[in-house]
Amino acid sequence: MxxxxxxxxxxxxxxxxxxxxxxxxxxxxxxxxxxxxxxxxxxxxxxxxxxxxxxxxxxxxxxxxxxxxxxxxxxxxxxxxxxxxxxxxxxxxxxxxxxxxxxxxxxxxxxxxxxxxxxxxxxxxxxxxxxxxxxxxxxxxxxxxxxxxxxxxxxxxxxxxxxxxxxxxxxxxxxxxxxxxxxxxxxxxxxxxxxxxxxxxxxxxxxxxxxxxxxxxxxxxxxxxxxxxxxxxxxxxxxIGPNVSVGAGVTIKAGVRIKESIVLNNATIHEHALVMYSVVGQEASVGEWSRVEGTPSDPDPNKPFAKMDNTPLFNTDGRLNPSITILGAGVVVPAETILLNSIVLPHKHLTRSFKHEIIL
CATH class of the missing domain: 3.90.550.10 (Spore Coat Polysaccharide Biosynthesis Protein SpsA; Chain A)
Incomplete structure (x- = not known):
C-alpha cells in the first residue's frame, strides 16, 4: 500500500x-x-x-x-x-x-x-x-x-x-x-x-x-x-525532462535519461537507455544502454517572431534531413544500439544501429 x-x-x-x-x-x-x-x-x-x-x-x-x-x-x-x-x-x-x-x-x-x-x-x-x-x-x-x-x-x-x-x-x-x-x-x-x-x-x-x-x-x-x-x-x-510526455502504462527502468521526447502508451525504456528529441511509439521497446536520438528543430532566435522551420524530409541530394527520431508502434530496439535521426516503421525488430535512415 x-x-x-x-x-x-x-x-x-x-x-x-x-x-x-x-x-x-x-x-x-x-x-x-x-x-x-x-x-x-x-x-x-x-x-x-x-x-x-x-x-x-x-x-x-x-x-x-x-x-x-x-x-x-x-x-x-x-x-x-x-x-x-x-x-x-x-x-x-x-x-x-x-x-x-x-x-x-x-x-x-x-x-x-x-x-x-x-x-x-x-x-x-x-x-x-x-x-x-x-x-x-x-x-x-x-x-x-x-x-x-x-x-x-x-x-x-x-x-x-x-x-x-x-x-x-x-x-x-x-x-x-x-x-x-x-x-x-x-x-x-x-x-x-x-x-x-x-x-x-x-x-x-x-x-x-x-x-x-x-x-x-x-x-x-x-x-x-x-x-x-x-x-x-x-x-x-x-x-526527467525537460519537456517529456509519458503515456499511460509506460515502464521506465533505472538509469534511463529522457529529454525533449514523447513516449506513448505501454512503451518500455530499459536500464540506462537514452531517449532524446524522439517519439517512441506505443508498445515499443528500447533496450538497455541503447541510444535513440534525433536532432532538435529550434527556432532562429535572431529572427523576429521566430517559429519552427518546416524542413522537408529529404534534402536536394535525396538524403534524409536531420530531424527527430521516430519509432513506430511495437518497434524493438535491442540492447547497446544507436538510432540517430531515423524513422522506423511499426513492428520492426532491429538488429543493428542506424543513422539518417528510414527503416521500412
Missing part, C-alpha cells in the same frame, strides 16, 4: 499569485479547467497501490471541506484534509502529522508540493525508488538553465548510482542545472531523520542559538531533511 501527501501551505503564502489568490485559495485556483491540486489527486489515484491522500496546510477546514468532499465522490479514494495549528513549513506539517501518514503501515508515501503543475510520473518514480535498497527519499528532478537554477533547490548527482551527493536550496551562486521539482517518494524511515532535525530545531529555538524559525515546530523539508541526507547514499534523484 502507498499513500500520498500534498502540501498546500496557507493563506499567508501565495503572494505572487495576488490578486487572484485573494478570492480563491491558491491550491484551488483553476489550471486547465480544474483546481490546481486536483491534478495531483488525479495522478495519485491512477496508481492502484495508492489508497489514501492526505492534504496538509494551514487553510481553515471550512475552506477545504467542499473540495475534499467533491474529490472523494469523484475518485472513490480516501482523501483527508489535515489543518496545521500554525504554519509549520514544508517539513513541520509532515512531521506533525506523521502518525496519520504511518497509519496502516504503507510501503512508502509520495510527497507533492501543492504549487507544482506537471504530468506527474509517479509510477516511474515509485519503481525507481523501490530499486534503491537504501533510499529514504527519491527526488524528481529536471534540467534548468544556469540562470534559472539558482531559484530552486539544486543537486549534484553521482552518475552511475543516481545518489545525490550535494544539495543546496536556492543557492547564491551556480551549483548545478539539475533542480528539485518538488515531487518525492519517501520511505517511512525518513521520519527518523526528521526526528533528529526536529530535536535540533527545538533545542536551537528555546536556547535562542541563532534560530529564526517562527515556531519551534517549524521545519523545512528541503533544508532540514534533504540537505542532511545528501552524501549518505540515502537520497536519490530520478531525472
Amino acid at each position: 502507498l499513500k500520498a501527501v500534498i502540501l498546500i501551505g496557507g493563506p499567508q503564502k501565495g503572494t505572487r499569485f495576488r490578486p487572484l489568490s485573494l478570492d480563491t485559495p491558491k491550491p484551488l485556483f483553476p489550471i486547465a479547467g480544474f483546481p490546481l491540486i486536483q491534478h495531483h489527486i488525479e495522478a495519485c489515484v491512477k496508481l492502484e497501490e495508492c489508497k489514501e491522500i492526505l492534504i496538509i496546510g494551514s487553510y481553515t477546514t471550512n475552506t477545504m471541506a467542499q473540495f475534499v468532499n467533491d474529490m472523494q465522490k469523484e475518485y472513490h479514494v480516501i482523501i483527508r484534509y489535515l489543518q496545521e495549528f500554525t504554519p509549520l513549513g514544508t517539513g513541520g506539517g509532515l512531521y506533525h502529522f506523521r502518525d496519520q501518514v504511518r497509519a496502516g503501515n504503507p510501503s512508502a508515501f509520495f510527497l507533492l508540493n501543492g504549487d507544482v503543475c506537471a504530468d506527474f510520473p509517479l509510477k516511474e518514480l515509485w519503481h525507481f525508488h523501490a530499486e534503491k535498497a537504501n533510499a529514504l527519499v527519491t527526488i524528481m528532478g529536471t534540467e534548468a538553465t544556469r540562470q534559472q537554477s539558482v531559484h530552486y533547490g539544486c543537486m549534484v548527482r553521482e552518475g552511475s548510482t543516481k545518489s545525490v551527493t550535494h544539495y543546496v536550496e536556492k543557492p547564491n551562486s551556480y551549483v548545478s542545472t539539475l533542480i528539485n521539482c518538488g515531487v518525492y517518494v519517501c520511505s517511512l524511515q525518513v521520519f527518523h531523520t526528521m526526528a533528529d532535525s526536529f530535536q535540533k530545531k527545538q533545542d536551537g529555538f528555546y536556547s535562542g542559538n541563532g534560530q529564526t524559525s517562527p515556531h519551534p515546530g517549524y521545519m523545512s523539508f528541503e533544508q532540514d531533511v534533504l540537505m542532511q541526507l545528501a552524501g549518505t547514499n540515502k537520497l536519490y534523484a530520478m531525472q
Whole structure:
C-alpha cells in the first residue's frame, strides 16, 4: 500500500499569485479547467497501490471541506484534509502529522508540493525508488538553465548510482542545472531523520542559538531533511525532462535519461537507455544502454517572431534531413544500439544501429 501527501501551505503564502489568490485559495485556483491540486489527486489515484491522500496546510477546514468532499465522490479514494495549528513549513506539517501518514503501515508515501503543475510520473518514480535498497527519499528532478537554477533547490548527482551527493536550496551562486521539482517518494524511515532535525530545531529555538524559525515546530523539508541526507547514499534523484510526455502504462527502468521526447502508451525504456528529441511509439521497446536520438528543430532566435522551420524530409541530394527520431508502434530496439535521426516503421525488430535512415 502507498499513500500520498500534498502540501498546500496557507493563506499567508501565495503572494505572487495576488490578486487572484485573494478570492480563491491558491491550491484551488483553476489550471486547465480544474483546481490546481486536483491534478495531483488525479495522478495519485491512477496508481492502484495508492489508497489514501492526505492534504496538509494551514487553510481553515471550512475552506477545504467542499473540495475534499467533491474529490472523494469523484475518485472513490480516501482523501483527508489535515489543518496545521500554525504554519509549520514544508517539513513541520509532515512531521506533525506523521502518525496519520504511518497509519496502516504503507510501503512508502509520495510527497507533492501543492504549487507544482506537471504530468506527474509517479509510477516511474515509485519503481525507481523501490530499486534503491537504501533510499529514504527519491527526488524528481529536471534540467534548468544556469540562470534559472539558482531559484530552486539544486543537486549534484553521482552518475552511475543516481545518489545525490550535494544539495543546496536556492543557492547564491551556480551549483548545478539539475533542480528539485518538488515531487518525492519517501520511505517511512525518513521520519527518523526528521526526528533528529526536529530535536535540533527545538533545542536551537528555546536556547535562542541563532534560530529564526517562527515556531519551534517549524521545519523545512528541503533544508532540514534533504540537505542532511545528501552524501549518505540515502537520497536519490530520478531525472526527467525537460519537456517529456509519458503515456499511460509506460515502464521506465533505472538509469534511463529522457529529454525533449514523447513516449506513448505501454512503451518500455530499459536500464540506462537514452531517449532524446524522439517519439517512441506505443508498445515499443528500447533496450538497455541503447541510444535513440534525433536532432532538435529550434527556432532562429535572431529572427523576429521566430517559429519552427518546416524542413522537408529529404534534402536536394535525396538524403534524409536531420530531424527527430521516430519509432513506430511495437518497434524493438535491442540492447547497446544507436538510432540517430531515423524513422522506423511499426513492428520492426532491429538488429543493428542506424543513422539518417528510414527503416521500412
